[in-house]
Amino acid sequence: MKHISILVLEDATMSSIDSSYQILTRINDFLKYQGKEPFYTIEMVGLQANTALSKGLYSIHADKTIAAINQTDVIVIPLICGDFSQTFAKNKPYASWLLSQYQNGAEIVCLCVGSFFLASTGLLNGKKCAIHWAARNEFVSMFPDIHIIDDNIITDENRIYTCGGGFSYLNLLLYVIEKHLGREMSVLASKMFEIDIERKNQQPFIIFVGQKKHGDPQVLKAQEYIENNPEALYTIDELCTKLAVGRRTFERRFKKSTGNSIAEYIQRVKVEYAKKQLETGNKNINEIIYEVGYNDTDAFRRVFKKHTDLSLADYRKKYRV
Structure with missing residues (x-):
């Protein structure tokens, strides 16, 4: 059994939070159909009971606050949008909890540009990180000590997983499911959700934009x-x-x-x-x-x-x- 905390970050996208919840919940259903016990306990975890997203268009109710989660096995950081510097400030209260959970052995599954928030905690320093091609230049200028990976969609290093590309986080979820439950379950999820399991890189999608915020x-x-x-x-x-x-x-x-x-x-x-x-x-x-x-x-x-x-x-x- 693994306890999963899906963080309800300020400025997170509703789709990335809900997709993570739906896919991981369905894994338990697949196991049930096979006569097996559920593997995941999934909870929405926030700073308070309710968090407004997309300028108030949506509201998510958290199952628990971070103060109520003493230990978790997997933390899902959703995709975020908006001004990243402002997002860091809004979500700063998560940082010490995230660091503590990682030090206690938790895995961190970071969806697309959620890596901006993860990088702000220092946990990616000296590590590899996949990032959406359109956000690459901004990420490099903000976090020069992190090793950007361009050729692969997914990185896996020291219990931290990142992915590049908007909805490639679906591939990252399949990857994590395979690590936890094996290839057969990952393929089943791929078929049920019609996600291309063979998608490995974002190169065909990249539009080259040169880094020009350098002052030379x-x-x-x-x-x-x-x-x-x-x-x-x-x-x-x-x-x-x-x-x-x-x-x-x-x-x-x-x-x-x-x-x-x-x-x-x-x-x-x-x-x-x-x-x-x-x-x-x-x-x-x-x-x-x-x-x-x-x-x-x-x-x-x-x-x-x-x-x-x-x-x-x-x-x-x-x-x-």
């Missing part, structure tokens, strides 16, 4: 030139000459400011341009490759696959308007 005007000027000229063919030396900067020093500044090397940044911009052409245009794939400045079609195919986890043909088939 020359790096920003380089970013703007790269983004405004996705079809141009130029070397890094030529870019540095245009900006009147030394290559070695500027490459270090660029990497520090954006999190990408100059070469990676150019690749990401060209891939993003190619994605738009595949989604809306009628040009054949080789034409698109030449248009983004690659003469070696195989080289660009590898670059595209690296950043999207799809071939150009598969991307067009999946996303073409």
